[in-house]
Amino acid sequence: MQGTQEAESAEAADMLVGVVEIGGMLFAIPIADVREVIPAPTRFQRLPSQHPDLAGGVLLRGKAIPVQVLHRRLGLDAPVLNGWDTDLSDRETTPDTPAAEGVIVVVRANGRVTGVLVDAVRCLLQLGDTWAQNLPEGQDDLICGGYICDTHGHFSMLSVPELLNIPLAPSDEISETARRRSRVRRVAYIRFRVGELNFLIAMKDIASTVPTSALEPWPVSGGSCLGLISRHGMEMPMLDTLANLGFSSTGARPTEASGVIIDFPDDHALAFNVDRVVSVVNVQEDAVYAFPPSVTSRWNLFDGVHIDEAGDQCFVINVAACREDADLLRLAATSHRKKPEPIKRMAASSQGEGRGSDNASEHGIGSPLLAGIRSQSNRYLTVCAAGDFAVPIEAVSEIMRVPVQFGEADFDGHLVNLSYRDRLMPVYDCAQRRGNGIGQFGTEAGILILNKDGHHFGLAVEAMKSIDTGRLKGFRNADGTASDMPSEQLVELGLGRASRLVPVEDPTVLLP
Incomplete structure (x- = not known):
């Protein structure tokens, strides 16, 4: 028993922590649980949560990360954000209020991620170079230890599990729940x-x-x-x-x-x-x-x-x-x-395995380059985002109506973060991501929900037009063969005189 305690003490002494300043006081976070440190944004994104310690969210490599401001919980004065005193209980202003000068420490443990807004990062320390202090009774669970350092004086250790015990903290890996759902x-x-x-x-x-x-x-x-x-x-x-x-x-x-x-x-x-x-x-x-x-x-x-x-x-x-x-x-x-030609064409295309293979090759259907725009069921969803285009129906996990009114998009087309299946889902302006200007979202607007690398993203479109059967048709090369480049493909929707050619895209390519 004594040997086990000594081993734990030795392990704690070797722990490297980052010391940060919050409201004039020093706190520490284990470096093993710090993923990165990023500058505070000009403005935080609104979050669908009423938690008093959430200032809003930041977009980090396509994922919305909730950011906590701990001043209220620690009994400190609220930070001044661009000259305004932040009332952390006022959800009308806090989520969209300009950020304070400082940095965000992104904390990760057990597959969950959150951000903590701090005034500054002071230094790195090994706990073996400090003296531990006893915690007073009734201490907030957020504080899991107290230490004294010769150089910096007293600092408190922040509990990483308690930091992650916050609504909407996303997972940066595929969770067991997601695996079970799959x-x-x-x-x-x-x-x-x-x-x-x-x-x-x-x-x-x-x-x-x-x-x-x-x-x-x-x-x-x-x-x-x-x-x-x-x-x-x-x-x-x-x-x-x-x-x-x-x-x-x-x-x-x-x-x-x-x-x-x-x-x-x-x-x-x-x-x-x-x-x-x-x-x-x-x-x-x-x-x-x-x-x-x-x-x-x-x-x-x-x-x-x-x-x-x-x-x-x-x-x-x-x-x-x-x-x-x-x-x-x-x-x-x-x-x-009305016309028999479509039936004849369909019958002719199905005669002979070799001939069908030639047709597939002619239109680039068998090319692996076209996997992202080829529908396995030959069904395509036509949407409008500053112009009509089609996407394979299998690429869309779900479609939802727009639940909120969008504001202006960021430089990368990010519109808003929505709560989807108890996680934050970033939503982007599809028209802007396509480079076709800014989307105009009215009563016919919708959100295409896409799954990429185990995470959900939304593409906001101006309208959802129709679902049709179709086939890919590539532009002709100089030698008469069909191109197999994704950017040189159209999809032919319908049959006979009622058919039409529409641009086709892999929607996941439009994500950041």
Whole structure:
């Protein structure tokens, strides 16, 4: 026992600490837990937290780090920030108040990171060159030791675990929770709203989305059908979603509508009207629950219901059941292609393995250089950020509406830090990151949530246009072959005369 205590004392004596000044007093932090020291920013970023010791956040290599001002907790005078006295309890001014002169000590331990605003870094010391002091009873847990040095006098040791016991302190490594989540099977759904009801439909089951389009009259219009639309060279019915899924319909007969398209057997399709696409969400397979048949007369067309974090019910549509439903099959049979050319082209492209391989090579599809812009499911999300462009749907983890009003972006396009899954997520102006000016965010704006190196980032776009099937088409080289350079690619969305060429980008390349 005595040998163990001596070993611990020897280890403590060898500990190297950094001595910092806060409010005229000296404090120490173990150097082993200090990741780096950076200058204080001109302004702190706002944080979604009411913790009284948080001054705001700083962006460090693309990650938002919360910064603490410990003066209030240590019983010291609040720092003067650009001539203003900082009231740490005033959350209206503190998070966006100019920073004091000083530096930020970035502390890291057990995979968590936080910043501490200090007036200055004084020196480095070994504890073996100091004398330990007893702590008074009732001492704040933030102080874990007291020492006296011949040169600098008294200083107190700050507890690193207590410093990290702060809201929104992010992890700089993939946590066990993240690893556990990665093992849980999640399904990507589009969440949309019709009337007062929310619905989820699996992303993989959607052929495309339909922007607001004029409805053509149809003899069958009325009841469960609103009219006809043309999409990707096919004419198809636009259905009243509520009526066809067994809910009470409003009975409205609009002249135009937007919706989602589901493919049916034998090259048929149906469009279901949508009032508003809310977001794209990833839902655990075991988070969909059965509901009683009394909820809807067409309960067999659903997998169940999902309850989101806000407590809202979202009915999960079973597309496989829809494709076997007799009523929907009869309506789908009325859909038809206006021109036969797209079918012939598709059939020709699938004849012969060697020929298909040649086509893939011709358009650069097989090139590893195009991995970031190639969609494995041939589905692309078209967005607007100072101009339309498409991204592979697999590159986007989720899509969310803009929850706050953005201020001006920083020089690198950083707009704001949001709380996402209990962590800070930096959000950037997509238009500015593309070098196309400053984004204009209105009611159609959204945030693409991307996963990079185990961390989440947001790209704010002006509008989310549609989800379509498509294929890459490279610019032609002098020898007639297609380029395999990512910057020389377009994606052809749709088929036949309805097709269009749109620029395509890897959204993760736009991140800092």
